[in-house]
Amino acid sequence: MIVSIASGKGGTGKTTVAASLARVWERPLVAVDLDVEAPNLHLFLCPQIEETGPAWIETPIVDESKCTFCSACSDLCQFKAISMMGSLVLTFPEMCHGCGGCIAICPQKALSPGRRQLGEISRGHAGGVQFLMGRLRIGEAMSPPLMRQVKTAMNEIAGAGGLDAVIDSPPGVSCPAVNAVMDSDVIVLVTEPTPFGFHDFRLAWEAFAPFGKPMGVVINRAGIGDRQVYSFCAEKEIPVLAEAPYDRAVAEGYSQGRIIADLSPKYRHIFVSLYAKIFELASARLDKGASHA
Amino acid sequence: MSKIAVTSEGPGLDDLVDPRFGRAAGFVIVDLDTMNTSYIDNGQTQVLAQGAGIQAAQLVAGAGVDCVLSGFVGPKAFQALSAVKIKVVQNLDEGMTVREAVKKFKSGAVQYADGPNRGAGR
Amino acid sequence: MREILVISGKGGTGKTSLTGAFAHLASNKIVCDLDVDAPDLHLLLHPHPTHTQAFFSGHVAQIEEKLCTGCGLCASLCRYGAVGFKADSFSIDPLRCEGCKVCVQFCPAGAIHFPEKHCGEHYISSTRFGPMVHARLFPGEANSGRLVTTLKQQARELAKSRGLGLILSDGSPGIGCPVISSLSGANLAVVVTEPTPSGRHDLERVTSLCFHFQIAVAVIINKFDLNPQAAESIEAFCGARGYPVIARLPHDPVVTRAMVEGLVVTELPETDFSKEVGKTWTKIEEIAASLRKQ
Ligand code: SF4
Numbered sequence: 001m002i003v004s005i006a007s008g009k010g011g012t013g014k015t016t017v018a019a020s021l022a023r024v025w026e027r028p029l030v031a032v033d034l035d036v037e038a039p040n041l042h043l044f045l046c047p048q049i050e051e052t053g054p055a056w057i058e059t060p061i062v063d064e065s066k067c068t069f070c071s072a073c074s075d076l077c078q079f080k081a082i083s084m085m086g087s088l089v090l091t092f093p094e095m096c097h098g099c100g101g102c103i104a105i106c107p108q109k110a111l112s113p114g115r116r117q118l119g120e121i122s123r124g125h126a127g128g129v130q131f132l133m134g135r136l137r138i139g140e141a142m143s144p145p146l147m148r149q150v151k152t153a154m155n156e157i158a159g160a161g162g163l164d165a166v167i168d169s170p171p172g173v174s175c176p177a178v179n180a181v182m183d184s185d186v187i188v189l190v191t192e193p194t195p196f197g198f199h200d201f202r203l204a205w206e207a208f209a210p211f212g213k214p215m216g217v218v219i220n221r222a223g224i225g226d227r228q229v230y231s232f233c234a235e236k237e238i239p240v241l242a243e244a245p246y247d248r249a250v251a252e253g254y255s256q257g258r259i260i261a262d263l264s265p266k267y268r269h270i271f272v273s274l275y276a277k278i279f280e281l282a283s284a285r286l287d288k289g290a291s292h293a
Numbered sequence: 294m295s296k297i298a299v300t301s302e303g304p305g306l307d308d309l310v311d312p313r314f315g316r317a318a319g320f321v322i323v324d325l326d327t328m329n330t331s332y333i334d335n336g337q338t339q340v341l342a343q344g345a346g347i348q349a350a351q352l353v354a355g356a357g358v359d360c361v362l363s364g365f366v367g368p369k370a371f372q373a374l375s376a377v378k379i380k381v382v383q384n385l386d387e388g389m390t391v392r393e394a395v396k397k398f399k400s401g402a403v404q405y406a407d408g409p410n411r412g413a414g415r
Numbered sequence: 416m417r418e419i420l421v422i423s424g425k426g427g428t429g430k431t432s433l434t435g436a437f438a439h440l441a442s443n444k445i446v447c448d449l450d451v452d453a454p455d456l457h458l459l460l461h462p463h464p465t466h467t468q469a470f471f472s473g474h475v476a477q478i479e480e481k482l483c484t485g486c487g488l489c490a491s492l493c494r495y496g497a498v499g500f501k502a503d504s505f506s507i508d509p510l511r512c513e514g515c516k517v518c519v520q521f522c523p524a525g526a527i528h529f530p531e532k533h534c535g536e537h538y539i540s541s542t543r544f545g546p547m548v549h550a551r552l553f554p555g556e557a558n559s560g561r562l563v564t565t566l567k568q569q570a571r572e573l574a575k576s577r578g579l580g581l582i583l584s585d586g587s588p589g590i591g592c593p594v595i596s597s598l599s600g601a602n603l604a605v606v607v608t609e610p611t612p613s614g615r616h617d618l619e620r621v622t623s624l625c626f627h628f629q630i631a632v633a634v635i636i637n638k639f640d641l642n643p644q645a646a647e648s649i650e651a652f653c654g655a656r657g658y659p660v661i662a663r664l665p666h667d668p669v670v671t672r673a674m675v676e677g678l679v680v681t682e683l684p685e686t687d688f689s690k691e692v693g694k695t696w697t698k699i700e701e702i703a704a705s706l707r708k709q
């Protein structure tokens with residue numbers, strides 16, 4: 001089972017929830033940081049990293065001796081990453097999306113695959129939990145291709161060992177966030193009960209609901225702000241899977257890089273029960289699916 | 294040197310210089326010997342999701358100019374222009390007309406840039 | 416004209432609440448919400464749109480079933496897994512389509528269309544603090560980089576035509592394309608950070624981006640009292656890099672209280688917190704003014 005921990009915006013405690021959940025997960029697990037722009041899960045799980053390797057994207061290299069300046073590559077490229085300038089073919093590797101179109105279309109076979117580094121992928125383990133993380137190179141603007149590679153690595157690890165996966169997804173509802181959650185089995189949205197929190201939560205719910213995946217909510221810092229999140233969830237029948245009360249001890253623990261579930265047995269219990277509810281949510285959906293069939 | 298391109302907000306010599314290069318409204322192409330002008334509209338480039346600077350460089354290169362006058366030229370456009378040996382004059386003052394920019398250029402009171410003066414222009 | 420951008424390495428640092436307060440304190444300005452992925456500033460400023468424009472960006476491939484011969488070439492060429500085979504026919508998942516046009520180009524039957532994508536809307540609005548430029552992207556739409564650029568251009572044009580001397584922007588979080596776009600052309604980046612392990616980490620990443628683009632940096636440590644030790648380590652980092660730390664703001668529930676009322680914190684009756692925010696804004700103005708002289 002793949003569970004994405006998502007939020008309409010950063011700073012809701014998504015990463016602490018992911019880390020806490022990883023801490024109490026009973027079945028074999030790989031914890032995955034897909035928030036490649038600002039990976040933080042390792043700061044909480046403190047994994048031992050065993051292997052870090054570069055991640056690449058394919059970009060074209062021009063062999064000028066073969067090029068006839070027909071401009072087919074430049075006309076096809078939607079990202080201006082290969083461009084005819086007078087009688088020169090220029091490449092801008094940092095703009096290339098790696099679609100392979102130019103290489104496929106070149107009638108002279110003047111283009112061959114080169115590469116640009118997107119970032120790094122690290123593997124390791126934190127206690128009994130496997131750990132996987134992508135980190136975007138500074139100055140690199142494209143996170144989806146790196147995320148796709150991290151997901152491929154996740155599927156290999158999870159597939160090989162029959163592991164579950166808990167994904168710390170990028171915040172927001174834009175392309176990377178949607179990319180992260182769309183292949184998971186369950187989506188857990190983390191929010192806080194404030195007007196900002198509610199607004200961002202609602203956008204995320206609207207963005208993810210069309211996938212038809214089981215979705216539930218964790219309300220973090222419960223007790224601050226107002227009740228809008230609760231009434232919205234009641235109205236849309238979105239189950240509230242857990243509430244972590246607002247507590248200065250939690251805020252301080254968080255700021256020291258501690259996992260909420262480690263702070264006290266009471267907090268640990270919140271996540272143990274969240275773990276159970278995630279399974280209930282997933283199987284309720286299966287039952288529903290079965291009864292429809 | 295015969296032809297230059299000036300980034301501009303409109304088609305004529307009395308229009309204002311557009312400080313942007315990639316997302317300029319257009320380019321006034323000036324023949325320095327005859328002072329004849331023509332205009333390249335850059336509207337299509339302005340709406341590109343990315344690569345506006347490169348597209349704009351492609352357009353002015355196609356017009357056969359030797360030099361570009363503008364306010365800010367980003368790194369990719371700069372790279373593209375220098376690859377085909379088009380010189381760049383940047384940091385033109387805001388509020389200048391195309392005519393004034395050409396005059397300044399002709400008087401020699403300009404410096405060719407040896408690098409881009411702004412970050413990513415996306 | 417000056418452009419001041421409030422950013423943070425990640426969300427949730429209180430960046431937007433502070434931007435809202437600065438919008439209240441600043442005079443002669445345009446407010447601009449560049450956090451187009453998850454805009455929140457409108458929840459404090461309650462803008463009334465006077466102009467709404469559709470935002471189109473990029474293209475998306477669509478197979479016309481009638482023309483498709485089912486050869487499967489598109490599926491084998493697409494590197495993004497966007498072409499699926501379901502119920503005996505090929506179709507393209509718009510959320511996975513990168514808009515690279517490869518399938519369109521190579522489809523032997525000419526069965527794939529490539530329309531422009533309507534990604535969202537952007538607005539010019541009026542607020543109680545003056546004009547505001549902001550946008551909304553439809554869920555799952557990327558390309559906020561160009562939308563950010565569009566908003567900035569609109570803000571610049573508006574500032575010019577109304578003779579306003581300052582563009583105050585709420586920037587996007589993170590270090591990706593939207594932040595890079597929001598940084599371009601800014602004079603000063605005010606980075607809001609928190610004394611958490613990730614706060615320091617994100618601060619390092621976002622300031623190296625500012626360095627890359629040669630933009631002056633000033634740092635606000637928000638909720639500094641949650642972890643004084645981490646706050647010190649942030650200060651040491653800033654000291655070493657020469658970034659002025661212009662404020663250390665405590666964790667104060669008054670921020671949430673203001674948010675619940677749909678106000679900015681400096682509009683509530685004066686508190687120690689709002690006084691600090693006032694002083695912070697004065698410092699930002701001083702730094703921005705000194706930059707202009709250089
Ligand atoms: S691989 Fe695709 S994006 Fe990259 S240069 Fe070629 S056509 Fe452009």
Ligand code: SF4
Nearest residue numbers: 067068070071073106
């Ligand atoms: S398609 Fe090939 S031959 Fe044509 S311009 Fe590009 S590299 Fe040269």
Ligand code: SF4
Nearest residue numbers: 483484486487489522
């Ligand atoms: S390449 Fe064209 S004809 Fe072949 S399956 Fe795809 S859409 Fe159909």
Ligand code: SF4
Nearest residue numbers: 493512513515516518
């Ligand atoms: S346009 Fe590119 S990404 Fe979209 S379906 Fe076609 S090949 Fe795939």
